[in-house]
Amino acid sequence: MTRDEIVKKHKQYLFPSIFTYYNDPLVTDHASMQYVWDTEGKKYLDFFGGIVTISVGHCNPRITDRIKAQVDRLQHASTVFPNEAVVALAEKLAQITPGEISQTYPSNSGTEANETAVQIARMYTGHFEVVGLRHGYSGRSSLTQSLAGQSGWRKSLPVPAPGFVHALNPYCYRCPLGKTYPSCEVACARDVEAVIQTTTSGQIAAFLAEPIQGVGGFITPPNEYFKIVFKIVKDYGGLFISDEVQTAWGRTGKRWFGIEQWEVMPDIITSAKGLGNGVPIGITMTRPEIAASFHGLQISTFGGNPVTSVAAKAVIDLIEEDRLMDNAQTVGDYFRQGLDALKEKYEQIGDVRGMGLMQALEFVKDPVSKEPAPAATNQFMEECRKRGLLVGKGGLYANVIRTSPPLNITRSDVDEAIRIMDEALAVIAPALTGAGQFR
Ligand SMILES: Cc1ncc(COP(=O)(O)O)c(C=O)c1O
Numbered sequence: 001m002t003r004d005e006i007v008k009k010h011k012q013y014l015f016p017s018i019f020t021y022y023n024d025p026l027v028t029d030h031a032s033m034q035y036v037w038d039t040e041g042k043k044y045l046d047f048f049g050g051i052v053t054i055s056v057g058h059c060n061p062r063i064t065d066r067i068k069a070q071v072d073r074l075q076h077a078s079t080v081f082p083n084e085a086v087v088a089l090a091e092k093l094a095q096i097t098p099g100e101i102s103q104t105y106p107s108n109s110g111t112e113a114n115e116t117a118v119q120i121a122r123m124y125t126g127h128f129e130v131v132g133l134r135h136g137y138s139g140r141s142s143l144t145q146s147l148a149g150q151s152g153w154r155k156s157l158p159v160p161a162p163g164f165v166h167a168l169n170p171y172c173y174r175c176p177l178g179k180t181y182p183s184c185e186v187a188c189a190r191d192v193e194a195v196i197q198t199t200t201s202g203q204i205a206a207f208l209a210e211p212i213q214g215v216g217g218f219i220t221p222p223n224e225y226f227k228i229v230f231k232i233v234k235d236y237g238g239l240f241i242s243d244e245v246q247t248a249w250g251r252t253g254k255r256w257f258g259i260e261q262w263e264v265m266p267d268i269i270t271s272a273k274g275l276g277n278g279v280p281i282g283i284t285m286t287r288p289e290i291a292a293s294f295h296g297l298q299i300s301t302f303g304g305n306p307v308t309s310v311a312a313k314a315v316i317d318l319i320e321e322d323r324l325m326d327n328a329q330t331v332g333d334y335f336r337q338g339l340d341a342l343k344e345k346y347e348q349i350g351d352v353r354g355m356g357l358m359q360a361l362e363f364v365k366d367p368v369s370k371e372p373a374p375a376a377t378n379q380f381m382e383e384c385r386k387r388g389l390l391v392g393k394g395g396l397y398a399n400v401i402r403t404s405p406p407l408n409i410t411r412s413d414v415d416e417a418i419r420i421m422d423e424a425l426a427v428i429a430p431a432l433t434g435a436g437q438f439r
Contacts (some may be wrong), residue, residue, distance in 0.1 A: 001026050004038040014135050021393070022385060031058030034406050034413055044385070047417050048392035052214060052246045052404040053359070055274035063277055063314045076169035079106070079300045088311045093285055096246040096256050099265045102185065104292040105284040106304035110245035113282035116210065117268045118287065120145060121206035121239040124293040127224070129200040131192060131207045131238070133169040134176070135396055136192035138208065138243055139214035145207060150396050159213035163205075167195040169213060170221035173351040173362060174370065181222050196236045200421065204238035206268075209298070211258030212431030214246035217400030218360035220353045226262040239290070242266035242412045246358070248273040250319050250407055253329030253356030261355060314315045324407040332356035333405075334411055338418035348376060360394070361401040372397035376428050380387055383424035 001009070006027050008021075020026075029039045034057060036044045046054065056063065070085060077083045094102035096228050105116050108418035118130055132138065135343060145153060146160035149169065154160055168176040170192040170373035177187050196204055196389040206231065233240050247258025248271040268286040280302075288321050302308075319325060336352070339359055343349040363373040363380065377399045384391055392402040405413065 017155050033057035034409050044388050044390045045416055046390045047403045047405040048390050049404050049406055053247050053273040054406050055277050057406045058317055058407055062318050063311055066310050066314040067307055070307045074306045077306055079303050083101050083306050085306035085309040089309040092316055093315055097285050098260055100284050100287045103286060103288050107278045107282035107300050108302050109282045109409060111141050111144050113270035113284045114138045114144050114243060115141055116284040117241045117270045120290060120294050124290045125205045125237060127203045127205040127237060128163045129203055129204045130164050131195060132164060132166050133209045134166050135169045135213050135216035135219060136210060165195050165199045169219060170225045171219050186222055186224045186228055190223050192229050203234050206239045206241050207233040208241040208243055210243045211247045215222060217395030218358055218402055220356045226264045231265045239267035241268040241363045244269050244271040245273050250325035250328050251356055251358050253332050254325050275312045276308060277315045277421055279308045281308050281312055293355040326357040327377060328407045331409060335359055335414045338414060341401060341422060346429050348429055355405055357405055363399045372399035374398040379428045380424050383427050384420055387420040389420040
C-alpha cells in the first residue's frame with residue numbers, strides 16, 4: 001500500500017475516535033532501537049518511545065530473538081495451562097518488586113491491570129470506594145475511565161461507574177490550592193483525607209495513583225506527598241495501588257518502580273507498556289494474602305501469553321544486564337540540564353519536570369499568567385517532526401510535551417534532541433510573543 005492509501009483506509013476502516021498525532025499523520029514503516037522510519041524513508045529519533053512503551057529500543061534483537069524462538073515453540077496457552085515462560089516472568093517479577101509483593105495476575109494492557117487491582121482491593125477489604133487523583137489517567141474501560149481525572153477521557157455513556165472519588169493532585173506548577181511549595185506543607189496531600197471524610201462512607205477499598213502522572217503531563221509530586229497520603233489511606237482501611245504503567249522498569253532512574261522514589265511500600269503495583277517493549281502486556285502484582293482474596297472464576301485468554309511473557313522477561317534481563325536504570329538516571333540528568341537551559345532561553349517554557357528519562361516541558365503563553373499554550377505545543381511537535389524528532393503530548397490543557405526515550409539512549413542522542421528542540425523553539429517563539437523575546 002502507498003502512504004496515502006494507508007491514511008485513507010485508516011480513516012475509512014478504523015473508528016474515527018482513534019485520533020493520530022500531527023496535521024499530516026506520520027505513517028510508520030519500520031524501526032530500530034531509538035529510530036523510526038516513515039513510509040517515505042524519513043528517519044526520526046524517537047523521544048516518546050511509542051507511548052512511553054519502547055523501554056529498550058525498537059525491535060531490539062535481544063528481545064526479538066527470544067520472541068521468535070518462543071513463537072516457534074509455544075505461541076498460546078491461556079491462563080488454564082501453566083507454561084515455563086509465564087512462570088519465569090512471574091518469578092523474576094517477585095524478585096524485583098518491593099517488600100512482600102510476590103504474586104502476579106498477567107493480562108494484556110494497563111487498563112486490565114488496573115481493573116484487576118480495583119477488583120481485588122474491593123474483595124480484600126470488603127469496601128467499595130476508590131480514591132483517585134484529578135488529572136490522572138488509568139485506562140479506557142468504563143471502570144478505569146471512572147478513575148480518570150480529566151473530562152476528555154471520561155466521555156463514555158452511561159455516566160462513569162459509581163464508587164470513585166478524586167482528590168486534588170500535587171501539581172506544584174499550578175497548585176490547586178494556590179500555594180507554593182514548601183511553605184504549603186504539602187496541603188494537597190491532606191485533601192485525600194478531606195475527600196474520604198466528605199465524599200465516601202469513610203471506609204475505602206483503595207487509593208490508586210501514578211507516582212508521576214503520565215497523561216496528566218508528567219506531574220511530579222513533592223517528596224513528602226505520597227508518604228502523607230499512604231498514612232491517610234491506611235487510616236481509612238484502604239490499599240495503596242501504584243499505577244506504574246508509565247513509571248516502572250527503571251524509567252525514573254536507579255529504581256525499578258516510580259513509587260520507590262518516594263519510599264512508600266504499595267500494596268498493589270500495576271504496570272504494562274515498557275515491560276513488553278511493544279508487545280501487549282498488563283500485570284497486577286501484590287502480596288499473597290491479597291492475591292488469595294480474589295474469588296469467583298477468573299480466566300484470561302491471552303493473559304500470561306508465552307510469547308509476551310518471554311519478551312517481558314527479556315526486557316527485565318536486558319535492563320539489569322546493561323544497568324539501564326543507572327543510564328536512565330545519568331542520561332536523564334544530562335537531558336534535564338539541557339531542558340532547563342531551554343527554559344532559561346525561552347519564556348514559553350513555563351515548567352520543566354519529571355525524573356530520569358521521563359521529562360516534560362509545559363508551554364505557556366506568558367510565564368506570569370501561565371496561560372496554557374496548546375497551539376504552540378502542537379506547533380512545537382510539528383517543527384520537531386520536520387527536523388526528525390518525535391515527542392509526545394499530554395496535560396489537561398494539551399500544553400505539555402512529554403519525552404520518554406528508550407532507556408538505552410546516549411548523551412549524543414540527547415544532544416541531537418536538544419539541538420532540534422532549540423531550533424523548533426526558535427521558530428515558534430516569535431509567533432507566540434509577537435516579538436521573538438528570548439530570555
Ligand atoms: C498511567 C496509566 N495507566 C493505565 C493506562 C492504560 O494502559 P493501556 O493503554 O495499556 O490500557 C495508561 C495508558 O496510557 C497509563 O498511562
